[in-house]
Amino acid sequence: MVATFEPKKDYKVVGTRPIRHDGYDKVTGKAIYGADIKLPGLIWGSVARSPHAHAKIISIDTTEAKKMDGVLAVITHEDMPKAENKMVDLGEGSVNFKWASEKLMANNKVIYKGQPVAAIAAIDRHVAEEAARKIFVEYEVLDSVTNVVDAMKENAPIILEDLIGDDLGEKIHNTNMSEHIRHDFGDVEKSMEDSDHIFEGEFNMEMVHQGYIEPHNATAAWNEDDQIKIWTSTQGAFPARTQIAGILQVNVSQVKVTPLEIGGGFGGKIPVYFEPIAAILSKKSGRPVKMVMERTAIFETTGPTPGGKIKIKLGVNNDMKINSAISEIWFEAGANPGGMIGPAAMCIYAPYNIPNMRIDAWDILVNKPKIAAYRAPGSPQVAFAMESLVDELCQELSWDSLEFRIKNASKSGTRRGDGVRFSKIGLEEVLSAAKASDHWNSPLGTPSPGIKRGRGIASGYWFNIGLKSAANLAVNSDGSVILTEGSTDIGGSRASMAMHVAEVLGIDAHDVKPNIVDTDSIGFTDVTGGSRTTYATGYACWEAANNLVIELKKRVSILWDVTPEEISFIDGVFSYNNEEKIISFKDLSSKLGDLGGPATSTGSVDLSSAGDGFGMHIVDLDIDVETGKTDVVRYTAIQDVGTAIHPSYVEGQLQGGAVQGIGWALNEEYYMLDNGSMANSSFLDYRMPTSLDLPKIDTILVEVPNPLHPYGVRGVGEVPICPPIPAIANAIKNAIGVRLYDTPMNAGRIIKNISIK
Amino acid sequence: MAIVFVPYALRKYCEDKNIVEISGKTLGELIDNLESRYPGTKAHLLEEGSLKPGVAAVVNHTTTRKGLLEKIDDDSEIHFINAVSGGSV
DSSP, X not given: OOOOOOOOOOOSSTTOOOOOTTHHHHHTTOSOBGGGOOOTTOEEEEEEEXXXXXXXXXXXXXXXXXXXXXXXXXXXXXXXXXXXXXXXXXXXXXXXXXXXXXXXXXXXXXXXXXXXXXXXXXXXXXXXXXXXXXXXXXXXXXXXXXXXXXXXXTTOOOSXXXXXXXXXXXXXXXXXXXXXXXXXXXXXXXXXXXXXXXXXXXXXXXXXXXXXXXXXXXXXXXXXXXXXXXXXXXXXXXXXXXXXXXXXXXXXXXXXXXXXXXXXXXTTTSSOSSHHHHHHHHHHHTSOEEEEOOHHHHHHHXXXXXXXXXXXXXXXXXXXXXXXXXXXXXXXXXXSSOXXXXXXXXXXXXXXXXXXXXEEEEEEEOSSOOOOOOSSTTHHHHHHHHHHHHHHHHXXXXXXXXXXXXXXXXXXXXXXXXXXXXXSOOHHHHHHHHHHSHHHHSXXXXXXXXXXXXXXXXXXXXXXXXXXXXXXXXXXXXXXXXXXXXXXXXXXXXXXXXXXXXXXXXXXXXXXXXXXXXXXXXXXXXXXXXXXXXXXIXXXXXXXXXXXXXXXXXXXXXXXXXOGXXXXXXXXXXXXXXXXXXXXXXXXXXXXXXXXXXXXXXXXXXXXESOOEEEEEEEEEEEETTTOOEEEEEEEEEEEOBSOSSHHHHHHHHHHHHHHHHHHHHTOOOOBOTTSOBTTOSTTTSOOOOGGGOXXXXXXXXXXXXXXXXXXXXXXXXXXXXXXXXXXXXXHHHHHSOOOOBSOOOHHHHHHHHHHO | OEEEEOOGGGGGGTTTOSEEEEOOSBHHHHXXXXXXXXXXXXXXXXXTTEEOTTEEEXXXXXXXXXXXXXXXXXXXXXXXXXOOOSOOO
């Protein structure tokens, strides 16, 4: 039975905005990131990478590299442990370790440009990089495919010869299609036929990258006792440990992962890249090995989010209700299976109550890097298609698009695309907040001559995961509390974890000292991702704090010679018999030495969901009709956030998601050449928005408490990247009268479509 | 009896039905009973005694974290969907 909680309003700590515990170290440059690591005897690793997107490896000659002064180890696929070719359940996802290993070090053939073919450890970075250039590989270059249409053609080059595809349960061979799934309910065909109006659209999107600033890095020390120490920038030390152990074919207890500060991840720092290679180089050289990735390699070889094609057909009736929906989704998986079609299917219709629906989705291999999670993986793409088509039909039928969304809004009990019913959700509250917002009720204003201004809106959804987290507490004699946990702090989670504890203990958030520790020092904790950290690790902190209160009541019972059950604890004060006796948490902490010694507690959870999240964004933008340049001039993000533990960090999540979505909408893309190379693999050419490009992103936090969390927390970090792309597409249509069906909606595409019109 | 939404890939084993009613006190028992009534289904859901990698079971609103030990009520609604979570590489 899942525990449920009644919402509260009289919090003392929850809902306040304390300064983050790691703030001083980060703004003064003292925080330790992966590239800062220094160890005695440390040497550097580098990799030799394939210049081809698809090629057979005929031979690898490492002779010249090995001869170089300062080179201490050289490895190829021959040095990688051989893993079984089968899917293995990790408990928090699944992995094929053979493919995972070959992704990091090619065996027999390369399947994406930049794939490592050899690695070197040397006395310094320069020698390692020079030695990498002296690895000589003979290739037989093969045709490559870089989009889903080409990959599905009859004579397309096959990327993985040992892939067995799953086509609605049927096994297929000699294919680039790893999976085809279908969800349906109701009478889709008849309901479509019976609809008063039918609208269809086809949408195409290019692959994009998360664009985190900090590069991937790893330092490894393989000790003589076969204990392997890893220091890295990761979104999840434990999932990293699982992957490293699986690829190295050792027990998880042999691997200790120490997570360092992280300079952004957004899902892209869940997979490991350098960690196993650095470990093998360390074993071979007998020295700790450090590796830091270059930006070009980050773009070319680490997991972006898929591009692809989405077709949608909607049947609507004259009562403004959606009657039927059919969609087809083709997503790039990269060069290994395992894309984002599952979540895309869950999300595509989520904001709408549709009685008849069908979704087909295909996961398709292409000669590009294996995709990874990126903030609500799969959802922004399908939101672009669905929300654009909704806007189009509303314009065609002269319906108010916000009223249409309100009329069709999902509620508790509505089924999403995969048939699962929503529990308590706050979409209607979000839409009401949007309708009442200053932005929605403000006139567009008059742009300068030569400029067209438009407004667009769009909804977005993400389901938010729960999973495993653990937390430990220990009381100091000065009344402070040491909090130990395993969730990488990306968006201020140290503060929100401390606030969970402080609220229970009735103390200040700064009297809780959060520490993020290695995998030998805390219970299994899943990734900082899936919008789960504040929900699940926060829940574990809350549980640990409540367990600490139980423990401390035992200590007070010794002090007062009463039973623990006779003691109350309210707002940080223990009391007995209507306050005949009282003692504060702080005063008690100084007496613990005589009351049984150190007081500690633990909390651990394994949760199913962080509560479904919905948002709506409103954007005003200007388009220069001569150049096609788009300027976002006003932007408001509205979202049901459950309960905002630390509102500043919740607002930050909404703003960050919106900005990434705006970049995705307007500029970002993997610009691929015919030979499978990415032409824009630098931040100069891969255009991401900066603060100079954007206005302040306004936020409206709608708080519909999640009954599955003690304080009502709902996952918030992913929903805000879902609405921006369609909101901008809808605003462009509103501004210039042209609808764009492809991303990025950059100046060139806008100018081209204006001229066609 | 619990209501099971039959994944599309399994409907060929279930007389093309998209919903079937199956009894079972736990998810494991329910899948055994599903197999008894519709042979061929279990192999698509289980591997080595557990839910297959990549398969998630949703009981009512929430994805189960107890696997085959998840308790099932007579009015439960069960879905088998693609597993989605944070650790996939």
